[in-house]
Amino acid sequence: MSSKHAFIGAVEIGTSKVTALVGEWTGRELAIIGFGECPSRGVIKGAVVDYKAASGCTHSALELAERNAGERIQGVFLAQTGGHLEGFYNDASVNVKAADNMIDRNDINTVCKLAMDKELPEGRMVVDQMRRPFRVDGRVVPTMPENLVGQRLEVGYWTVHGQEQRLADNIHVIRGFNLEVRELVLSSLAAGHMVTKPEERQNGVLAVDIGAGTTDYVLYRDGVPFVTGVVAVAGSHLTNDLSIGLRLTEGQAEKIKLRFGRALVAARDKGDKVWMDGNFGIGDRQFPRHAIEQITAARTWELFEVLRKKLGNSFSPETCPAGIVLTGGTAKLPGIAECAAKVMGVTAHLGEAPSWVAENLRDPGYHAAVGLLYYGVVARAERAPQARRRGGFMDSVTRLFSHA
Amino acid sequence: MSKASAIPGTARSWRNIPQQVKPRAMSPEGHRRLVVHALKVAGVAVFVAAVCWGAWQTASALQEGPRAIPGVAAAAPVQNLVLVTDGVLDRAWLAHTLALPRKATLMDLDLEQLKARLLASRQVASASVVRNFPATLQVRISERAPVARMLVQQGGAEPRSFLVARDGVVYEGAGYDLPMLDTLPWLDGVRLVRRDGRYEPIAGMDSVAELLARAKMEADSLYRTWHVVSLSRLASDGEIGVRTRDGLTVTFGTQEDFFRQIARLDLILDAARARGGEPVRAVNLSLDDQQVPVTLGAGGPAQAAGTGSGQFEIPNQREL
Numbered sequence: 001m002s003s004k005h006a007f008i009g010a011v012e013i014g015t016s017k018v019t020a021l022v023g024e025w026t027g028r029e030l031a032i033i034g035f036g037e038c039p040s041r042g043v044i045k046g047a048v049v050d051y052k053a054a055s056g057c058t059h060s061a062l063e064l065a066e067r068n069a070g071e072r073i074q075g076v077f078l079a080q081t082g083g084h085l086e087g088f089y090n091d092a093s094v095n096v097k098a099a100d101n102m103i104d105r106n107d108i109n110t111v112c113k114l115a116m117d118k119e120l121p122e123g124r125m126v127v128d129q130m131r132r133p134f135r136v137d138g139r140v141v142p143t144m145p146e147n148l149v150g151q152r153l154e155v156g157y158w159t160v161h162g163q164e165q166r167l168a169d170n171i172h173v174i175r176g177f178n179l180e181v182r183e184l185v186l187s188s189l190a191a192g193h194m195v196t197k198p199e200e201r202q203n204g205v206l207a208v209d210i211g212a213g214t215t216d217y218v219l220y221r222d223g224v225p226f227v228t229g230v231v232a233v234a235g236s237h238l239t240n241d242l243s244i245g246l247r248l249t250e251g252q253a254e255k256i257k258l259r260f261g262r263a264l265v266a267a268r269d270k271g272d273k274v275w276m277d278g279n280f281g282i283g284d285r286q287f288p289r290h291a292i293e294q295i296t297a298a299r300t301w302e303l304f305e306v307l308r309k310k311l312g313n314s315f316s317p318e319t320c321p322a323g324i325v326l327t328g329g330t331a332k333l334p335g336i337a338e339c340a341a342k343v344m345g346v347t348a349h350l351g352e353a354p355s356w357v358a359e360n361l362r363d364p365g366y367h368a369a370v371g372l373l374y375y376g377v378v379a380r381a382e383r384a385p386q387a388r389r390r391g392g393f394m395d396s397v398t399r400l401f402s403h404a
Numbered sequence: 405m406s407k408a409s410a411i412p413g414t415a416r417s418w419r420n421i422p423q424q425v426k427p428r429a430m431s432p433e434g435h436r437r438l439v440v441h442a443l444k445v446a447g448v449a450v451f452v453a454a455v456c457w458g459a460w461q462t463a464s465a466l467q468e469g470p471r472a473i474p475g476v477a478a479a480a481p482v483q484n485l486v487l488v489t490d491g492v493l494d495r496a497w498l499a500h501t502l503a504l505p506r507k508a509t510l511m512d513l514d515l516e517q518l519k520a521r522l523l524a525s526r527q528v529a530s531a532s533v534v535r536n537f538p539a540t541l542q543v544r545i546s547e548r549a550p551v552a553r554m555l556v557q558q559g560g561a562e563p564r565s566f567l568v569a570r571d572g573v574v575y576e577g578a579g580y581d582l583p584m585l586d587t588l589p590w591l592d593g594v595r596l597v598r599r600d601g602r603y604e605p606i607a608g609m610d611s612v613a614e615l616l617a618r619a620k621m622e623a624d625s626l627y628r629t630w631h632v633v634s635l636s637r638l639a640s641d642g643e644i645g646v647r648t649r650d651g652l653t654v655t656f657g658t659q660e661d662f663f664r665q666i667a668r669l670d671l672i673l674d675a676a677r678a679r680g681g682e683p684v685r686a687v688n689l690s691l692d693d694q695q696v697p698v699t700l701g702a703g704g705p706a707q708a709a710g711t712g713s714g715q716f717e718i719p720n721q722r723e724l
């Protein structure tokens with residue numbers, strides 16, 4: 001195997017499952033060569049609450065993925081979600097210094113630095129900073145404004161920050177496997193990048209990844225992430241509601257949700273009943289279909305209402321002509337696209353993975369993990385040209401010692 | 405505002421979180437990977453250290469000279485002496501010439517000194533001496549081949565026979581077959597110069613060697629009769645004189661092609677024999693094609709040099 005090949009791991013520590021992928025990056029192409037999955041333990045709403053349990057299942061998934069790939073992972077892209085993540089927008093502007101008003105690299109660097117240099121509260125750390133398009137004298141410039149003529153250069157950054165301890169917990173889970181976390185990628189960006197097309201992102205689209213514990217969203221405008229966020233309502237709430245409403249255990253409620261749950265009430269006959277297991281065994285019970293659908297639909301409706309409220313003025317049907325793209329495990333709930341469309345007032349559809357994704361990873365529950373690998377590699381390649389200069393012999397030696 | 409919050413946002417990225425974890429926070433697989441990694445690091449460190457140590461040892465050994473290089477070869481005396489030559493010298497001559505000390509090891513030997521000993525014999529044109537560990541000394545030599553011989557008298561001592569190579573080097577031959585040496589003509593008219601205990605190479609020998617080689621190859625029956633080759637007029641007139649065993653004196657010119665001159669000589673001698681009568685005593689081939697002075701009868705220069713009994717004097721050369 002060529003020494004230029006890098007074996008990157010992508011890990012999504014979710015509330016219901018931990019997914020690990022191994023990607024082979026040749027410098028030009030990315031191939032997914034390993035896959036491992038393990039039911040999640042010690043994680044609530046995307047946050048590690050039991051380090052040992054979370055480490056155990058994460059490491060099992062990593063081991064499976066490595067064994068499946070037949071290669072050792074060299075570094076990990078880790079998905080980040082959780083209710084502790086928050087975002088804010090900060091912009092800055094500078095007057096162009098050159099006498100001929102031609103914007104140069106210094107102007108761009110200065111305005112970017114000003115826009116990024118926003119103080120954070122104590123205990124908070126930046127997870128990601130997403131630049132919105134530059135504006136030159138008020139007009140939007142989709143590319144770099146270097147050599148354009150104008151008097152005033154503006155730019156804004158959407159900064160996502162999280163609680164330091166929560167971020168450290170996630171990183172330490174990976175370090176417990178003696179692996180380095182190379183990129184921390186927002187789950188919303190990973191999933192959103194996978195299920196939306198560049199044209200949709202350019203026009204304006206909202207990607208919503210509804211998992212078990214959290215719902216991550218990203219609103220794209222002008223081809224870039226405009227707003228991201230996390231709503232702490234997701235599939236587990238539906239399960240919990242069913243458990244309380246129908247007096248079921250969590251496992252039974254999950255089973256009912258997956259078999260009969262709907263995002264919109266479709267049953268007309270209130271007397272229509274369904275069997276919980278369907279095997280007529282001891283303990284198998286009947287439940288009204290209408291009641292099940294009412295419970296799941298109400299919570300789903302509420303989820304989108306919370307989402308709309310959280311998006312606030314950032315979202316409107318006019319600024320989101322490409323509509324909503326849904327993904328994540330809970331997005332498989334029947335009628336959820338219609339529900340989203342009704343609440344949000346725009347079209348909605350289920351996201352699909354690109355054709356190059358293998359069949360076993362096309363399920364919406366894996367979109368975030370696949371996107372994590374893809375987005376992580378692309379983001380890393382685009383971020384810093386100086387990173388490409390690394391990777392020589394001395395860098396390898398440095399890495400070798402730094403891992404010890 | 406707290407001190408921490410005064411730090412710009414960009415400075416407090418997740419990348420500032422230290423990624424070190426204590427071993428107790430690691431899973432068994434993490435431990436295993438850590439151990440493997442530590443072994444890898446240790447392996448690399450040992451390898452680098454070994455390379456550095458080797459380089460240091462080599463550098464210091466080179467600085468202190470070949471005698472400082474330790475090794476198993478140093479302990480084993482030279483057991484084999486291998487001679488590779490293109491001439492007649494043999495292993496006995498080699499052993500005598502090198503005069504290696506008993507129980508000397510390869511590393512004890514000074515190869516340059518041994519080479520100088522070999523080259524002291526001027527029969528050896530070039531030599532190389534190589535250590536073949538553990539106990540073999542290989543000597544490869546290229547020898548000079550004699551094209552003529554000469555008698556040299558040093559002071560009042562008895563004249564000694566020397567051989568002359570194509571490049572003019574005068575040397576005492578060793579290991580040659582005596583019948584082969586008897587076929588070589590004697591040189592005359594040479595002024596030997598001795599310097600640093602050696603004779604200087606004879607100038608113009610390449611022309612003489614070419615003439616002799618051409619005669620031997622093209623007219624061996626004529627060459628066998630050549631007894632003395634005179635170089636007395638080589639430098640001044642470009643002429644090589646040859647005196648045969650039967651009293652004929654032939655003068656060759658170095659400006660003309662030797663093959664043509666030999667052919668003409670053969671033609672003249674054949675014509676004289678066919679005609680009968682007085683024998684040819686002198687032929688001068690150094691002039692152009694149209695003029696070949698031939699002296700007939702018993703009054704030729706060859707007879708003047710002869711003893712009257714058919715034997716000829718071998719010219720002695722005195723060193724200058």
